[in-house]
Amino acid sequence: MELLCPAGNLASxxxxxxxxxxxxxxxxxxxxxxxxxxxxxxxxxxxQEAVQxxxxxxxxxxxxxxxxxKPGEEKRWYEAVDIAANTGIDALIVADLSxxxxxxxxxxxxxxxxxxxxxxxxxxxxxxxKEEFNIERAVLPRVLSMKxxxxxxxxxxxxxxxxxxxSLCIMAEGRCHLSSYVTGQSPNTGGSCSPxxxxxxxxxxxxxxxxxxxxxxxxxxxxxxxxxxxxxKGRYITEGxxxxxxxxxxxxSLNTLSLLPELAKANVVSLKIEGRQRSPAYVEQVTKVxxxxxxxxxxxxxxxxxxxxxxxxxxxxxxxxxxxxxxxERTWQ
Amino acid sequence: xxxSLGPLLxxxxxxxxxxxxxxxxxxxxxxxxxxxxICSRRRELKFSDYMELANMLRESGKEVVISTLALxxxxxxxxxxxxxxxxxxxxxxxxxxxxxxxxxxxxxxxVCGPTVNNYNLASxxxxxxxxMQRxxxxxxxxxNWLNTVISVEKPGFEVEVLGHGYLPLALSARCFTxxxxxxxxxxxxxxxxxxxxxxxxxTQESQPLLRLNGIQTQSAACIDLSPEIGEMAxxxxxxxxxxxxxxxxxxxxDQLFEADRTGHIATTEDHCNGxxxxxxxxxxxx
Numbered sequence: 375m376e377l378l379c380p381a382g383n384l385a386s387x388x389x390x391x392x393x394x395x396x397x398x399x400x401x402x403x404x405x406x407x408x409x410x411x412x413x414x415x416x417x418x419x420x421x422q423e424a425v426q427x428x429x430x431x432x433x434x435x436x437x438x439x440x441x442x443x444k445p446g447e448e449k450r451w452y453e454a455v456d457i458a459a460n461t462g463i464d465a466l467i468v469a470d471l472s473x474x475x476x477x478x479x480x481x482x483x484x485x486x487x488x489x490x491x492x493x494x495x496x497x498x499x500x501x502x503x504k505e506e507f508n509i510e511r512a513v514l515p516r517v518l519s520m521k522x523x524x525x526x527x528x529x530x531x532x533x534x535x536x537x538x539x540x541s542l543c544i545m546a547e548g549r550c551h552l553s554s555y556v557t558g559q560s561p562n563t564g565g566s567c568s569p570x571x572x573x574x575x576x577x578x579x580x581x582x583x584x585x586x587x588x589x590x591x592x593x594x595x596x597x598x599x600x601x602x603x604x605x606x607k608g609r610y611i612t613e614g615x616x617x618x619x620x621x622x623x624x625x626x627s628l629n630t631l632s633l634l635p636e637l638a639k640a641n642v643v644s645l646k647i648e649g650r651q652r653s654p655a656y657v658e659q660v661t662k663v664x665x666x667x668x669x670x671x672x673x674x675x676x677x678x679x680x681x682x683x684x685x686x687x688x689x690x691x692x693x694x695x696x697x698x699x700x701x702x703e704r705t706w707q
Numbered sequence: 708x709x710x711s712l713g714p715l716l717x718x719x720x721x722x723x724x725x726x727x728x729x730x731x732x733x734x735x736x737x738x739x740x741x742x743x744x745i746c747s748r749r750r751e752l753k754f755s756d757y758m759e760l761a762n763m764l765r766e767s768g769k770e771v772v773i774s775t776l777a778l779x780x781x782x783x784x785x786x787x788x789x790x791x792x793x794x795x796x797x798x799x800x801x802x803x804x805x806x807x808x809x810x811x812x813x814x815x816x817x818v819c820g821p822t823v824n825n826y827n828l829a830s831x832x833x834x835x836x837x838x839m840q841r842x843x844x845x846x847x848x849x850x851n852w853l854n855t856v857i858s859v860e861k862p863g864f865e866v867e868v869l870g871h872g873y874l875p876l877a878l879s880a881r882c883f884t885x886x887x888x889x890x891x892x893x894x895x896x897x898x899x900x901x902x903x904x905x906x907x908x909x910t911q912e913s914q915p916l917l918r919l920n921g922i923q924t925q926s927a928a929c930i931d932l933s934p935e936i937g938e939m940a941x942x943x944x945x946x947x948x949x950x951x952x953x954x955x956x957x958x959x960x961d962q963l964f965e966a967d968r969t970g971h972i973a974t975t976e977d978h979c980n981g982x983x984x985x986x987x988x989x990x991x992x993x
Contacts, residue, residue: 442826445855472829492824496779498788498805517880522780529782545877545924546778549822552877554847555926555988556916558981562826563847587987590910606877606924610908610916612887618911621919622883701880707892 375637376644377668378436378535379661382414382651387424389654394665397434399467400424401650406454407438408491409650410565418457425462434464438650440489442470442562452476459484465510468492469548474507487535488512491548491561495522497529504531511535513646515547516628520636520702527640536637539660540648541693542628542700544606552605557587568604584608593618601625601693629688629697631663631680634671656691663687708940710960711738711867713950714774714800716875716920718899721751727954728760732767736960738946739764740800742774742791744820746882746921747784749897754790761797777802777822778878778922785809798840811837821845821869822878828856831864841865843948846874849985850935850942857943865945871933871959871972872950873905873918874926874979874988883919904952915977916989928979928989933963933972935983 379395381387390398401407403415416424421437428435437458443451451473458466459481466484468474469491477486488494488503490513503509511533514523527534545552550567554560557572568586576583577596584592584603591608594600601607607625609618628648630637637645645668647660663684671678689695700706712731715724731739741761743749752760761771775788785805792799792809801807802820810817819842825831831842841864844853857866884906885895905918905925915927929952932939936947949960959972971978981990 442824443829445827445852448827448829469824470826470830471824471833472827475829475833492804494804496785496803496805497782498779498785498808499803502804502808502811517778517878518780519880525782544881545879548824549777550877551845551847551874551988552917552924554982555874555876558985558987558990560847562824589914589916590912593911605917608910610910611913612919613907613909621887621908621917622879622924623881704893705891707880707882 378646380650386654386657389658393661399436401438405565408561436465437463438467440469440491478507485510493548524640533643535644538630538645544623625694626696627692628700711946711948713948714740715951718749738770740772740774773797774800775806779805816840835864843867867946870947877924928977931978
């Protein structure tokens, strides 16, 4: 079972590998990936360095090209694929049909992983991408229950990767327009959800108002622990109600440490840690805990138990300092 | 360019659905999409009921397309989908890549719904090669986007734009309607039936923002691109989709192409058109 960790920059990449990651994933410094934030990601030169460092350690490195090429600007995305192929990347993580087609026909030996942004949740979708583009692996959206993951794993024609830890996207990825509805930019079109330039905090008496493109998405106490402001984690009022509540989801992170044995038994090949936008300190902390958990499980699968100190360590770096099993657990749904 | 009626996104009682489509049969709308696209737990109408409605509409001279589920998770949902694809009479609207595969496997033509990611011409051409006859533009895309895609050459497929109704914005595993009522998803009592236009959610400053419709999140504001119809027709858009929001939407679709009509189609509601102008979706330009 592979531990796949995020690398927003070279420091995070080295930290992840030193802390026990089996593989890292990263993006180029432009909008060809869905974590296009200022100060993040890799120039082609830095990417070369990252590949060399990773290979020297005998680990794997995947390049994320998971946004959708814009009409008239497709060249930028094709070039990203070319760069990946010529740099010795182990696999490309791609969502767009035309890019999968390009990569598969130009570089048939380059491994392709279907990005979570392609939103493939069922056998038919996986078969399509396997038959047409020979994808080797698919990253499952965070909308399936553990039972559904198990069912899919029994029949899938490709390897499966799941999100194990990190910020919790509660919508079918790649098909969520909440960010663009409010800001004009979405992960698909602009390379990020809830872009920082639209976020504004305002203090009003004992309250902190969180605005996204001037829309009040939350009102909290000044000392309350808040996550990064996104539309789906705001507090709103429904018709007929008077009190605001987290109608969609509260700020929380996904943590599947307790599901590790089930994911392993289902033959999930890779556990993904979310967070290319987070600091090297986060990457180190999370990677260490998960390395430890996976090793503990592999040593003695029968007696695996989540240790309280692991959960504590992960909670500290979680949104709202709380965690959930999300959609894996049917009651959450 | 003509009007089309999108699938009913809400859960209405069976009698109301039947009454609605009887009125649709009497309308001038030439193209009707029919089927449950949101949640497999909504069972007011069975597959056979939809087929009956489809036949009734066809007999009234409509072209009918069977719309399929947008989020396919359980194996049972995929089995049901294959049954819809295999209906033998009507083409389907694929709202997920799984549905595209199901149609492609059978060598059947299909329409690509707005929740299939189509962001460039090369991807559309790929889908066309697999049998896509028409595609509904994803809601977050714009006039400029569409122009770039269809102005280079006349595409081999038709183009449909969602022009009126509440915007489908997101899909989740979680049922927000059941959760709001304190019900478990597996014991939801099909509670969405009590929100015929979804459940409106406002900000703490009373700004209407979202509309909760089971596992789907919609826009609070109604998109209205009716003043753009002339330009859309010039661009080569084939269908202007009206997404059902109530009985009055039939009248709206009927009036869209009246010769002397100008400006916005009569609506008292908060409306938006930002996406069309490459802005935040909720913006109102003009």
